[in-house]
Amino acid sequence: MSAIVDFPVKPETKPYLEAFGRNRHNREPDWLAGYRNGNLARFAELGFPSRRSEAWRYLDLRALEQRPMLPTGRGTAVIPTDADARLAEIGLAEPGYRLVLLDGRFAPGLSAIERLPSGVWLGSMAVALAERSDLVRAWLETQSSDMPRPFSSLNAAFFADGFVLDIAPGVTLERPVEILHLASGGRGGSLHTRSLVRLGAGSRASVIESYAGVGAYWRNDVVELQLAADAELARVVLVEEGPEALHLDEVRATLGQAAWLSSFVLLLDGRTVRHEATVRGEGEGSRCNLNGAFLVSGRQEANILTTVDHAAPGGETREMFKGVAAGRAHGAFQGRITVRPGAQKVDAHQLSRNLVLGPRAAIDTKPELEIYADDVKCSHGAAVGDLDEAALFYLRARGIPGEEARRMLVEAFVEEAVDLVESPPLREHLRARVARRLAMSEDWR
Amino acid sequence: MLEIKNLHARISDGREILRGIDLSVNTGEVHAIMGPNGSGKSTLAAVLAGREGYEVSQGTVTYLGRDLLSMPADERAREGLFLAFQYPVEIPGVNNMYFLRTAINAQRRHRGEPELDAGQFLKIVRAKLKDLDIGEDLLQRAVNVGFSGGEKKRNEIFQMAMLEPRLAILDETDSGLDIDALKMVARGVNQQRAPDRAIVMITHYQRLLDYVEPDRVHVLQGGRIVQSGDKGLALELERRGYGITEDAA
Numbered sequence: 001m002s003a004i005v006d007f008p009v010k011p012e013t014k015p016y017l018e019a020f021g022r023n024r025h026n027r028e029p030d031w032l033a034g035y036r037n038g039n040l041a042r043f044a045e046l047g048f049p050s051r052r053s054e055a056w057r058y059l060d061l062r063a064l065e066q067r068p069m070l071p072t073g074r075g076t077a078v079i080p081t082d083a084d085a086r087l088a089e090i091g092l093a094e095p096g097y098r099l100v101l102l103d104g105r106f107a108p109g110l111s112a113i114e115r116l117p118s119g120v121w122l123g124s125m126a127v128a129l130a131e132r133s134d135l136v137r138a139w140l141e142t143q144s145s146d147m148p149r150p151f152s153s154l155n156a157a158f159f160a161d162g163f164v165l166d167i168a169p170g171v172t173l174e175r176p177v178e179i180l181h182l183a184s185g186g187r188g189g190s191l192h193t194r195s196l197v198r199l200g201a202g203s204r205a206s207v208i209e210s211y212a213g214v215g216a217y218w219r220n221d222v223v224e225l226q227l228a229a230d231a232e233l234a235r236v237v238l239v240e241e242g243p244e245a246l247h248l249d250e251v252r253a254t255l256g257q258a259a260w261l262s263s264f265v266l267l268l269d270g271r272t273v274r275h276e277a278t279v280r281g282e283g284e285g286s287r288c289n290l291n292g293a294f295l296v297s298g299r300q301e302a303n304i305l306t307t308v309d310h311a312a313p314g315g316e317t318r319e320m321f322k323g324v325a326a327g328r329a330h331g332a333f334q335g336r337i338t339v340r341p342g343a344q345k346v347d348a349h350q351l352s353r354n355l356v357l358g359p360r361a362a363i364d365t366k367p368e369l370e371i372y373a374d375d376v377k378c379s380h381g382a383a384v385g386d387l388d389e390a391a392l393f394y395l396r397a398r399g400i401p402g403e404e405a406r407r408m409l410v411e412a413f414v415e416e417a418v419d420l421v422e423s424p425p426l427r428e429h430l431r432a433r434v435a436r437r438l439a440m441s442e443d444w445r
Numbered sequence: 446m447l448e449i450k451n452l453h454a455r456i457s458d459g460r461e462i463l464r465g466i467d468l469s470v471n472t473g474e475v476h477a478i479m480g481p482n483g484s485g486k487s488t489l490a491a492v493l494a495g496r497e498g499y500e501v502s503q504g505t506v507t508y509l510g511r512d513l514l515s516m517p518a519d520e521r522a523r524e525g526l527f528l529a530f531q532y533p534v535e536i537p538g539v540n541n542m543y544f545l546r547t548a549i550n551a552q553r554r555h556r557g558e559p560e561l562d563a564g565q566f567l568k569i570v571r572a573k574l575k576d577l578d579i580g581e582d583l584l585q586r587a588v589n590v591g592f593s594g595g596e597k598k599r600n601e602i603f604q605m606a607m608l609e610p611r612l613a614i615l616d617e618t619d620s621g622l623d624i625d626a627l628k629m630v631a632r633g634v635n636q637q638r639a640p641d642r643a644i645v646m647i648t649h650y651q652r653l654l655d656y657v658e659p660d661r662v663h664v665l666q667g668g669r670i671v672q673s674g675d676k677g678l679a680l681e682l683e684r685r686g687y688g689i690t691e692d693a694a
Contacts, residue, residue: 389497394534394588397494398548398604399522399555408547412538412587 010047015068017044020157023071032129035140039156046150058303058332058364059274064246069218071158072103072189080184083110087180090212090240092429096175097122102182104191105161110180119168119203122177125194128164135166139196139224143252152250155192155222162195162223165207169200169228176206176426181221183213183242190218197223199231201256206234208426211270216244223251227259229283234262236426237292238433241270250276257283257312264421265292266430267302268437274303281343285314293322293417295410295434296329296361297443306335310343313373317348322417324354324410325361326443335380336368343373350380355387355413357406357444403445410444411435446472446643447513447612452504453668454492462488464668465504470612470661473640477654477679478647480665481687486647487531489665490616494528495521509611522548523555525611529601529618536588541600542570544588545607552608573606577633595626602633613637614645619653631656651683 009017020040028036048065049056079102080086087110091098099122100110106124113122121132128136140156163179183191199205211219219241227233241247247270253261267273279288294302308317323331333352354363367380387409395405414434421427438444447470454463462485470476480486492499493506495518506513513521536544550560561569574581579599589597598618605613618630634644634657646653654662654676662678663670666687672678 388534388536390534391536393496393518394530394536395539395544395548396517396519397496397522397528397530398544398608399519399551400548401519401551402517404547404551405519408539408544409536412536416538 007041007045009044012048012065012068013044015070016040016154019070023158029133031137031141036157039153043150043153043157046148046153049150055276055305055334058330058334059272059301064218069188069190069246071192078184079107079109083182083184086182086212090210090238091180092176092178092208092425094425095178098178098180099124099163100180100182101161101163101193103184104193106163117171117173119171120173121164121166123164125162125164125196126160128196132164132166135198136164136196139198139226143224149250151220151248152222155194155220158190158192159194159222160192162193164195165197165205167199167203167205170202171200172203173205176208176423179207179209181209181211181213181219183215183217183219183245185213185215185217185242188215188217190220192220193222195221195223196226197233197235198226199228199233199259201228202230203228204232206236206423206426208236208238208429210238210240211247211249212240213242213245215242217242218246219248221247221249223249225251225253225261227253227255227261227286229257229259231256232260232262234422235264236421236430237263237265237275238430239265239267239270239273239275240433240437241273243269243271245270247273249274251278253277253279253288255279255281255283255286255288258285258287259283260287262289262422263291264418264430265304266418266433267292267294267304268433270300272301274305276305278307278309280309280311281315281317282311284312285316286312287316288318289420290317290319291321291417291420293324293414294331295324295414295437296331297326297441298329299327300329301331302329303332304334308337308348310337310339310346310348313342313344313346315343315346315348317346317350319350320417320420321352322354322414323352323363323365324357324414325363326357326441328360329443330362330364332364332366334366334368336370337378337380338370339373339376339378341372344375346373346376346378348376348378352380352382354382354384355410356384357386357410403442407438407444411438446470446509447645448505448507450505450507452489452492452506453502454488454499455502456488457498457500461502462668463492466665466668466670468663468670470643470645472643474660475634475638475644475646475657476661476663477659478645478663478665478670479649479651479679479682482649484665485668486649486665487616490528490531490614490647493614494518494526519551522608523552527605527608527610527613529598529605529613529615531616531618531620533589533592533597533601535590535592537590539588540584541586541588542584545570545604548604549607570607573603576636577603577606577629579603594621595623598622598626598630602630605637606633610642612643612645614647616647617649618646619648619650627653628656651679654679
């Protein structure tokens with residue numbers, strides 16, 4: 001059965017429209033159904049992003065255009081028998097609060113979100129839609145749709161679940177919140193989760209979101225971060241998708257007065273991985289640290305895009321992104337910093353450093369500063385190079401085999417970024433994941 | 446232990462720097478190779494250690510009965526050849542302790558010995574640091590990063606003490622050191638003197654030889670060894686400078 005539509009439709013979106021018609025959820029409130037319909041129409045009208053658009057120029061989505069990966073149904077996910085082992089593998093050794101999204105759906109049996117301090121609400125998006133519908137509705141309906149974001153619109157039309165973390169003003173959540181996105185491989189298709197983190201004035205929290213899975217699937221994730229005045233959020237994203245997976249995620253953050261977002265993204269695995277972060281400094285004196293690294297080998301692709309928009313005076317941005325590409329892999333970093341008229345005394349610095357190992361690997365790096373205020377301090381730097389031959393010889397001259405020496409130097413290069421993660425347990429976790437990733441491929445030679 | 450015969454080597458721009466070196470070093474001996482700037486001292490060290498960018502056009506180097514020049518740099522090191530660098534390299538992000546343990550375990554694997562775990566390794570490290578009077582903070586820092594000139598040289602000597610080489614080549618380890626650091630380096634070298642080990646000190650100045658007494662002294666000039674003798678030769682050079690031997694050559 002195909003849906004009846006009265007809006008222009010790009011051909012590659014048709015299978016998704018048809019799937020939407022099949023999956024229509026009758027029990028949803030009207031406002032949500034309307035929201036989904038609106039976003040579906042937007043997706044159909046926009047179609048897949050073209051490589052001619054700057055934000056998508058480094059990613060090849062032709063395979064997806066030719067072979068649709070339709071959203072999986074809304075049934076309950078089946079917990080794979082090895083779920084515990086996999087959680088132990090990718091999860092923190094000592095988790096604080098853990099929320100598992102299995103194939104895009106909350107898995108209560110694998111999660112531990114009890115005993116939250118008062119003033120903290122953590123739960124699945126599906127539960128939030130029922131219990132906190134005012135919050136969720138207000139958030140969804142105020143999301144701006146000025147920018148053409150086809151996959152975000154597709155996500156809005158299809159998301160079945162996600163998570164919501166809502167922290168009351170002044171509350172500090174001591175232990176980290178761990179969100180584990182697992183794809184079990186049993187379903188294929190695409191997974192769409194939509195999540196919200198809202199920090200009240202002066203509150204503090206840290207969140208680590210890890211993505212992993214097996215099989216061929218397309219993950220299309222959207223997260224929104226809202227930080228009120230003086231709130232502090234430390235967020236880590238760890239992407240270790242399966243070797244056949246396509247991973248796209250978009251995070252949008254708004255920072256209130258003197259709010260501080262500290263973000264670290266580590267892209268380690270997945271056939272094609274794209275992470276896009278958009279931060280809007282709305283309040284005076286808001287700060288953001290956006291750091292991260294990607295490691296690609298074989299024929300992998302990774303793409304990090306950041307946009308920081310300083311709309312108020314006195315803001316600060318620190319960005320450091322590192323990339324490593326080996327084999328026939330390709331990586332790209334695109335970082336934009338905008339300073340709006342009147343946003344004086346903004347202090348923004350961006351650094352992109354990259355290692356390209358071997359003649360068939362490549363990394364593109366594209367910093368962009370757009371400055372419309374006259375009293376600002378902004379700078380950027382970008383470098384692409386090979387391993388330091390002198391360092392390599394020094395290690396070899398101590399008996400360390402060439403291959404191991406190269407791996408050590410790549411690890412050190414990535415760790416320089418990982419060291420920016422402030423929390424010791426999170427930092428150690430990421431270091432271990434990097435070491436494991438390096439041991440898995442021989443392309444670093 | 447080391448037998449160099451008619452060794453010629455050039456650098457990438459084609460200039461021949463070593464022009465027929467002959468040198469024989471026996472187990473248990475300490476040799477000093479002295480010479481002015483540009484005589485080929487550091488090139489000799491680099492060629493022996495296996496650094497890339499040098500082309501050996503003639504000659505042979507036999508080390509412990511094997512053809513040294515056919516071995517990759519890391520294998521030479523695992524076979525017990527150690528080069529103390531004139532300019533130790535800074536390696537950001539690589540912890541000194543982790544680096545040393547990796548090096549030692551690579552050597553132990555090569556010899557068919559079991560690897561050391563972190564605890565066993567630390568025990569040996571502590572003992573060696575104490576012998577050399579070096580502070581433990583050295584271990585926690587990235588390899589040579591932010592080290593003073595003296596600290597870098599101390600770190601080289603410390604690595605030598607840990608790796609216990611069969612043949613140690615010290616490339617101007619004494620240059621740029623104050624007297625305390627020089628004495629420390631000398632102590633490290635003297636501690637390493639052993640009947641089953643040979644040490645080759647490459648130096649511009651005689652002063653290290655005030656603290657480490659060599660069995661043989663050689664003068665390198667124009668890419669050749671132009672004179673060899675006992676420790677008296679070093680004193681003579683100190684008095685007369687390198688000019689005399691140049692005339693003699």
